[in-house]
Amino acid sequence: MSLGARARGFVELTRPGNALAAGVLTFTGAFVAGATLGDTLAVVAAVLATVFATGAGNAVNDYFDRDIDAINRPDRPIPRGAVTAGEAKWFSVALFGGAVVSALALPLVAIAIAVVNLVALLAYTEFFKGLPGVGNVVVAALTGSTFLFGGAAIGEPLGALVLCILAALATLTREIVKDVEDIAGDREEGLRTLPIVVGERPSLWIGVAVLVVAVAASVVPFVRGDFGLAYLGFVVPADGVMLFASAQSFENPSAAQRRLKHGMFLAAFAFIVGRATSLTLAV
Template identity: 35%
Template sequence: MLSYLELMRPVNCLMAVLAVFIGEILVIRWNGSLFLEQALYFGLIAVFLIAGAGNAINDYKDFEADKINRPERPIPSGRIKRSSALIFSILLFVLGTVLAAFINWMAFGIAVINSLLLILYTYYFQDKMFVGNFIISYLVGSTFLFGNVVMGDYRLGFVLMFLAGLSNFSREIIKDLEDIEGDKQSFLKKITSKVGSIAERFRITPKGVKLKYRKRYALFISEFSLVLAVLFSPLPFLTGILGYSYMVVVGFADLIFMWCVWKMFTYKQKQDLAKISKNIKAGMFFGLLAFLAGALL
């Protein structure tokens, strides 16, 4: 059972749960909703299940690349069969969506749309240049909006959704660059039978398999997105959504993000990408803490 929990990537799921909780707390603080409302807990469980389902089906689809990039994961390591992972993912999608249906129609709508996007991303958009990164960033940011909707509002979550989306977009690009070697092998295996959407990212040259776009160009897009996240970070405070405590904590996130921008600008070797990705994730965690502090204090 622990392998199935690992397949869900529980840390990522818990970050999604925290984002929904922050969205819920904002509405509670602004509208005086009851903290013990059943919908609050249904929303937290639903997002955990749907996020886990998306991670599981992604591992089901990416098992070839994961043999190189992430051999320790449950499917490539042989601890879970691919067919079992697919069934488990479908079950999680159904349970999470049904649970959202008991909250309200807007929560159900977001749950259905996000579930479909997770599936479409896995099968069609994952290898499309920047489009897949944008979809994942929307999905990450939409957790704040979902938290608002669960508690019967939707106005406050858009600003937080925008900021979270910018930082995540930057990290998704870095993760793509980090996983290039495994994706190249997956591309070569596919091209012997059927060239899939991954061909939109790679081309064959006399020197081997190359990205269709320059790595420096991708890094520039990532840098630009992260700089925007820093520049717009005071927005929740300036619009009165979050309090002074938000500005204190978000400063740490901004410092980490700017350090990552500098590391991208001076990038020299692949090992740097893994460090940058981990540090952007750390900055995103501080961003979550800033949202939480601003909502509670």
């Protein structure tokens, strides 16, 4: 295999789109929590820590999931032979090291969040993924915590709390839908995911219920007067996209989970618009 193909395999292990997106979410959390230009170094360190940690978590997940991926995702780097399992393991260790070094430049609360998240990432596939609903909750909490981490980097860990809750709940729904999509490989591997234990349709209905709570949470900043109509103009379409996706999941889980992801990022953008608008009005 060529050097370029192997290098591509290592990059793919990190899911670069997801890793960079997680960094953007951390930046969003810091911005919504009130970051200023004086917080630039802290925000950059937090974003780097998030990107490294997400990439490491994805790589170690591929290491543990290599047998399942041979069924569900044969195009991933380890099943197709671009990277060996041992190389993926040590590559993830190096990325975790980068996350730790970056996080050490942050306040104590942010470091604590980083430590908890790193432990959860390491334990996820080995201990949590096969437990009905537990693995879904862990991934949801990790996604939501990126916003808390961004706020904690500037000393305001609760500054993006509503955004954290919204993201965690929407991610929980998406993870349930993904488990429905991956049910064949998970069953072959002997995992006990939520759809395997309680059935596909009941699991999807749980996802719908969780998403409805998330949509309700999304209007809280407007009701409290934190953000104005500009925020509402973006978050309502985002809610519509996610609700449509949850309904679509009963017929096409693959398309639905991608649409849920798009809706989540649109909702995060709504918070950026809300924060930017509030700053403009305050000037």
